[in-house]
Amino acid sequence: MENKPIPVPLEATRAFTEIAQWTRVCWHMLKAWGDPAPGSRFEQMNDIYPFEKVSDRARHYISAALEHLLMWADFAVPFKFHPEQTTNVMLRPPMALARAALESAAQAVWLMDGEKPLDCVQRHLRLIRWDLAEHRKSHLEAAGKDRVKRRDAELVARVANAFTEEQILPPQGYLWVIQQACRPDDLDLAAPQAERLWRAMSGAAHGMYWTNLDLMHVEVGEEYEPGHYRTVTVPNLLVLAEALQVGFRMTQYGCLKYLEYAGADLHQLMGPALRWLAENITVKPDADPRILRRLVRNDLQAED
Template structure:
């Protein structure tokens, strides 16, 4: 396959997302147990057996892990002199989509109007988790999840009902809500806040990950690949760099907003500025200087 060199202007947003993921990892790992009086402390007090803060942390950690994997490919902290970074369409779309979905669950939970609504969304996510596990079990073991569901509903019966908790509305709805929340609160979405555009990005990235034909066509561009013996210009396809940039920026925005929201929900808002500065400073000490980077980046 012909390879085409990606210029620095095109790849810089990818590098920014990579380093942002590393900073968010540092920040998330710095945030400890929710402080007394915080939103999460209130919710966790009701459901100590399944702390909402633990679930939100895991959702955000999963989102960061996907982007960290991308970071290690795109902007490794140590280059081999002969290294060539080869960008493929499907992996980046799949990783970015997974990052958006993971973090969006935490954002959706935390973006509720008050502690009670946050608790309801937390319970909704737990019930959906139990349902997904039930589907994964063999028929002889599915009863365990039915029992777990009944036990949970019994434990919360004095404060809420299954009807009030409701059913998880699916990733598409949650991703749209989380993306809108990130955009409203200044998280860099690359200009993507329209629900229709978010849906297009999500569906095309999902289709790409599943091997569908239409996103493979929609997310690639045609480029000149030399002349044939007859003198006609030959064409080849390559992943559209802008399509990569858009889904990565959306993933970064939702993850970043989620981590910041997690910090404030845990009562760490007064220290957040310092935590962010220290995480950035630590990263700056290990990032290779541009002049020292000998690796090429290619699209193929």
């Protein structure tokens, strides 16, 4: 059977566009802000543990998440379209990007979710030790493993007056971090929903066969052998949109919380980011570009 292209549902198209453009806005805001401001929450954390700054690691996690979503944005919703351009959306690659964004951003969200600066530092240390454990495994030679092992031992000794080694054990994996980062009130994302989508993202990224059954529409054709049929599979783009939305939601929340903890004025950063987007966005031929400019002006006036 021949795979015939089908139009992307309008609901999915809108979701793809919103994710792409707001990812760009978040990226612009993040790049516009420098070091944590004096007296900010991050400065308090960095004062507690200045050896590897909490703010640096948090920014790294958010940057990684945004980079994954920006790759999706540049593919699905580029700033400039060629008149003959066609975008063929498949399931597995964007599901892998959604998963990577969710996992990256969840580390920052969980890190920043401590009640007190010291709680955030403790989570920061746990993430560092997790990173060191994975780094150690990446070395094939004993000398490399030993170097990373010494770094871990030095960290444990450095903070021994504040934390026992058991108190700074690495997290229990990405799913655990994602579940801990879920906040139904702030993120509109509950842990069971996040787990369901994370498993779908992971299964699709790893080529698990069950994703053909749950995440694809299957059209059955001729029976070429007894009990075996030709089939055509079409991605369920509404599931893909939901997965990308969850990855973006965690990323956006983490980005804005990072900027808030760094002492930034979100309104002052949002205005230039929206203006930049308005100047670069591709507008449909039948659309009135003045509408977008008015929306940006109204947003800026509301900030004032």
